[in-house]
Amino acid sequence: MKIVVLVKQVPDSTEITVDKKTGTLVRDGVPSIINPDDLAGLEAALELKDANPDVKVTVVSMGPPQAKGMLQETIARGADDAYLITDRRLGGADTCATSRTLAAALKKIGFDLIIAGRQAIDGDTAQVGPQTAERLGLPQITYVDQIIELTPEKITVKKALEEEEQILTSKMPCVLTTLSGMNKPRYMNCVDIVDSFDKPVNIMTFDDLDLDLSVVGLAGSPTKVHATFTKEVSAETKTYELSAQETAELIAKTLKEKQLITK
Ligand SMILES: Cc1cc2nc3c(=O)[nH]c(=O)nc-3n(C[C@H](O)[C@H](O)[C@H](O)COP(=O)(O)OP(=O)(O)OC[C@H]3O[C@@H](n4cnc5c(N)ncnc54)[C@H](O)[C@@H]3O)c2cc1C
Incomplete structure (x- = not known):
């Protein structure tokens, strides 16, 4: 079974600043990371591979040439192979063009299950996963917090909503979008980092x-x-008079609403 994980390289948003003149994000010198929701999706795929040696994990990203380093990292984490779709003719893409490009590449690469992150922390639209599913004519389940069961015919997952959780089953192939809180991504070790360079990242261009x-x-x-x-930051402060139990419940509810925790 071939699981394809879509990953985007994003600036580490805790360190990013805005150019006051142009209002655009200053990316120069800002460290890049794998988008957190995508890293969780990769970890979920790798856990399925750990449990079933027939599972192969392929990682796909569209972006500038420097995204190659991020893809090499996904191989060091355990992915079997990786593809970078990179070409100046593809630059400047919004979500519509991005999902169209990714869907075309996915048709070439092949897949049984596609996992995307729920949302990229820079573009922030949460559109690419669902649009890619639509373009491929596949069913989709968003906000996935846990993969419960996977067979070649169907997949059962837990979807986390603000007030409730749903257990959903879809026929395969399908597209999932995953939440960063769903697992704890594994660390890379030195041996795997060195070995990853034996598996070079595959490059695709517009011509492919x-x-x-x-x-x-x-x-x-x-x-x-x-x-x-x-956005102007307001100094508005809310004051509550609550018991310890009520305080804990309010903090948990707020963190859950902001998708910072899912349990
Ligand atoms: C040459 C080149 C340069 C680019 N430069 C930039 C840039 O500077 N800034 C920028 O934001 N984008 C860049 N892109 C990529 C593209 O424009 C954006 O990825 C796209 O608009 C995504 O929107 P979003 O961030 O709102 O994603 P969302 O819809 O919030 O993302 C949801 C999920 O979709 C998947 N996804 C999203 N984008 C990609 C992707 N590119 N590859 C694989 N999976 C993806 C991830 O799993 C992600 O978690 C570039 C692309 C190319 C070819």
Whole structure:
């Protein structure tokens, strides 16, 4: 069984600043990380591989050439292979063009199950996973907190909503979007890091995709950003008078609403 995990390289948002003149994110010199929801999706796929040697894990990313280092890291974590879709003609893509490009690449690479993160911490739209499922005509389950059972025919998962959890089953193949709180990603060890360089990242360009130039990159992106600005931070403070139990419940509810914890 081939599980494909979609990962995006994002700036480490705790260290990012905004250019006051242009209002755009300052990326130069900012360390990049694997998007946290995607890292959880990769860990979930690797746990399925640990439990079943027939499972193969492939990682796919679209981005600039420097995303190759991130993909090498996913191989060091245990992925079997990785693909970077990179080409200046694909740059400037919004979610519409990104999902179209990813879907075209996925058709070439092949898959039984696709796992995307729920949301990228920089673009923040949460659209790419669901759009990719639509483009491939596949069922999708979003906000996945746990994969309960996987067979070649069907998958059963726990979906975490703000007030409730749902147990859902989908026929395969399908697309899942995963939450960063669902597991604790494994560490890489030195041996695996060194060994990962024996498995070079596969490179795909526009020429490998059966797509027209007019539907990818900037030309294929209907989203136009009219303005960007930094939100004013208000000094509003809320005061509560609560018991210890009520305080704990309020903190847990707030963290859950913000998807910082899922249990
Ligand atoms: C040459 C080149 C340069 C690029 N430069 C940038 C850049 O500077 N900034 C930028 O934000 N984007 C860049 N992209 C990628 C693309 O424009 C964005 O990925 C896309 O708009 C995603 O939107 P989002 O962040 O809202 O994702 P969301 O919809 O919030 O992402 C949800 C999930 O979809 C998957 N996903 C999203 N994007 C990708 C991707 N690119 N590859 C694989 N999986 C993905 C991940 O699993 C993610 O967790 C570049 C692409 C190319 C080819």
